[in-house]
Amino acid sequence: MSLIGHLRELRNRIGIALFFVLIGTAVAFWWYEHGLGDFIRAPYCNLPDDLRYNDADGSCGLLVTDVFGGALIRLKISFIAGIVLSAPFWLYQVWGFLTPGLKKNEKRYGLSFVAASTLLFALGAALAYLSLSAGLRLLLSLAGDGVVVALTAQDYIGFVISLLLAFGVSFELPLIAVVLNLIGVLSHSVLSKARRWIYFLTIVFAAFITPTQDPFTMLLMAGPMCVLFEIAIQVARFVDKRRAKREAALGLADLDDDEASPLDAAPSPLDSAPSPLDPAPSPLDAPAHTQN
Template structure:
């Protein structure tokens, strides 16, 4: 299509995607309070001072900061729900716009990425939601004896969403590594040689995105490390399959193939391998041939 047709198609698909997000956001506003309760559920709440004392300070009171904070929180939560629930629509519109420009094998790999990447991301989000109720009480246990924990709704929502996104993308690490291997960017042997640096990097990442709780860091680092070694195993198996089909497939563009330098017996000229070089030539006259 000409450029104007591409731009027109992009405009129409963006309009459909935005309309789907707006419709779902408006509907989600009627259930915003239920969504807020779901996202703030990992926080142990104190409904009275006696309850806080009975739990040793491991609870908090939810608060709103400012007069407009409840309304802005409703809007943010509804918009977040609209983006998540309407994801199949706007992802399909993006795919439909890019798919005609892809080759058949590229479309096959794209479907595989979506089929594997989406469940991995959801597993990471669920893992973060499972971990938060176990990590937050540890943080609240550092509260002074005579102090009361006041946590704003915006703060707990920010922590919950940030943890869910961080865990979701962390679980995409094996998929990215396998894709790099399939594209010939990195080999499985090279990935295996990185294992020390990768283990340390995963531990640092887990410490940065999780609350200041060693158990939370370990709970994130162990499954991500296991997924890294799983991706390495898949890449090694793929490299072995590739070598069996094409022994030179693992060579780089600047690397020469192995040459067979074993000497071999060459056949002689016409007339047999044992004939003299001048056998069959016309007789010389006065030491010179006809050409001379």
């Protein structure tokens, strides 16, 4: 395809992806009144009555301080939920645009990477949602007695989204280590020697990235990340062993980085093809067949 053809295909696929996101947003906008809003408010509404705002009838609620606040909150939640709901469709468009330029093994690695990254992000987001109530209880209880806690919808939704994104993105980091090992940039020996530093920096990273800044949420993020990094180290061990066996079979195991590989650099002989200027063979030149 020409450059204009690629740009035209990119435009069409972006348009189709946005169309599916729009449909997902519309579905989520309708779903907001049928369970999605309650699902978002559940970690806050599960808190004790003295740690949350209650209406006159005793029900849980979030405050809206401006005229368009309620509409913007609903649109924001619907848009994020629409992206999640339509992910299989717009990811297919991205994959369809990239696939023609990939080799067979690259397609296989690409599908594995997309599946693993999606699973890890979902795992991190689910763990963050489960930790919301405990983190909110710890943070809001620090206000002490005599203080009425009333969260605005904007602050609470922003807090929830930032926590889900922080956990989801953080769980992708061990996968990056595996990818760097697969392409030969990061070896198992380096990862194994830096294991203590990896665990230490993971805890420091969790302390900075968690929006709640409480030790419970920090450890809830750092613990699974350390487990995932250990899995990544073991995967790197397996990959390096297979790579070493393959290099040993090819006689490349004992070579230095600056030493040329023992490959035959001589050009292979070309098959003699008949020239268009050569005369066509005569039927008389054909070998005679003998009859048995």
